[in-house]
Amino acid sequence: MQHMNLSTALEAQHSARNYHPLPVVLTRGQGVYLWDEDGKRYVDMMSAYSAVSFGHGHPKLLAALTAQASQLAVTSRAFHTDQLGSFLKAVVETTGLTGYKVLPMNTGAEAVETAVKAARKWGHKVKGIAAGQAEIIVCTGNFAGRTTTIVSFSTEDQYRDGFGPFTPGFKHVPFGDAEALEKAITANTAAFIVEPVQGEAGIIVPPAGYLAKCAEICKRHNVLLICDEVQTGLGRTGRVLACDHENVKPDGVTLGKALGGGLLPVSAFAARADVMDVFRPGDHGSTFGGNPLACAVGRTALQVLVEERLSERAEATGKELIAELRSWTSPLIKDVRGKGLLVGVEIDPAYATAREVCEMLLKYGVLSKDTHHTVVRFAPPLNMNPAELHDALTRVKTAFSELEHERVKRVA
C-alpha cells in the first residue's frame, strides 16, 4: 500500500491529468491475468484497449522481442533492413490483402493520418479533384485517435474542446446508414473512413450488410473505402479483419494495437497499390515506423494469430461471453452487444455509471474500463481459455449482484 501511495503520489505530482485511471497499481502480467503491487490477481478484460490480444508475456513474442532487440532495433528508414520486407509481406498475406502495399507507422492515429493523406493525394492526383478540395466522409461517433486532424472529424465535444482551429474537409453521416453515405458523396469525395464496429463510441455493431452496401456505393462512385481496423482488426471480432464478416475488401485498411503484440506501438496503413503509389520519397514518414524491432514483433504477432487460430477462438469465446451476459436479468444491464471478443455492456444510468461498475469489478478482481459513461467493455486477450472465461464471468456476476443489491434498494 505504501508503494501504491508513493507511485501514485509521484504520478499525481508529475503527470498531465489527461487520464483518470482506476485506483490500482499494476506490477505484473501473465496471460489473461494482471497483478497489483499487493499481489492481488485480476482478469484482464480490457487488453489495453485491445492491444494485448495475445495476452501478457506471450513467450514467442517475448523471444522475438529480445532476439531482435539484441541484434538490431532501430535504424530509421534511411537504410534498408533485413526485417521490413518480410513484415510487410506478412501483413498483406495474413489479412488477405493480396497485391496491396503497406506503409508502417507506430500508433493507430498515425496509421489513420496516413490514410487521410493517401486518400487526399489520390483524390487529387488520380481522381482529378481540384487541389485542396478533397472531402472525406466519416461517421458520427467515430474514434480514430487524438491528433489535431483526427479530432477535427470527431463528433465528441470533449475531444475537440479548446483544440481548434480544426482541419477542414470532413463530412459526417450517421453510422450504419448506407443511404446517408450515398447522399453525402459529391464529385469531390475522395474516401469514406469507417470502423466496421465502432469501438470507443460504445461497441456499436452496424446492421448486417452495412459494410457490403458501403463498399458497393463507394465502388460505384469511385470513392475509396477505408476501414479503420486499428481496434477491430487481427482477430478481435472473430475474423482476421472485421470486414471479412461481409467479404468486403476495402481499398485501404488501418491496423494498429495488436499488431505490436502488446509489446510495442506498431501500426500500418495497407492500401491498393495504385492508392499507395501516390506517395513519393519524402512525402510522408516516421523515424520509428517500420523499425527492425517493430517488424520482428509485428511479424511474430501475425504468426501467432494464425498458429493459435485466434480469430476462430475469439469468435467462439465471444459467443459464449455474450450469451452468458445476455442470460442475466440484471436491472443494471440495458444491453449486451458486440462481435467476437469486442463486447459492450450498456449500464442503466438510473442505477450506476459505467465507472462505478468498473470500480466494483476491480474489487472482485476484474479489470475493465468504461467508455462513454454508460458502457463497460469486455475485450479480453483472444487466447482466453474456457476456465479463464468461467473465472471472469463468475467474478463479473458477483460484482454485478453486489452493485445491483446496493443500487436497486437505493433507487426503490
Ligand SMILES: Cc1ncc(COP(=O)(O)O)c(C=O)c1O
Ligand atoms: C478505431 C481506432 N482507430 C484509431 C485509434 C487510435 O489508436 P492510437 O491510440 O494507437 O493512436 C483507436 C484507438 O482506440 C481506435 O479505436
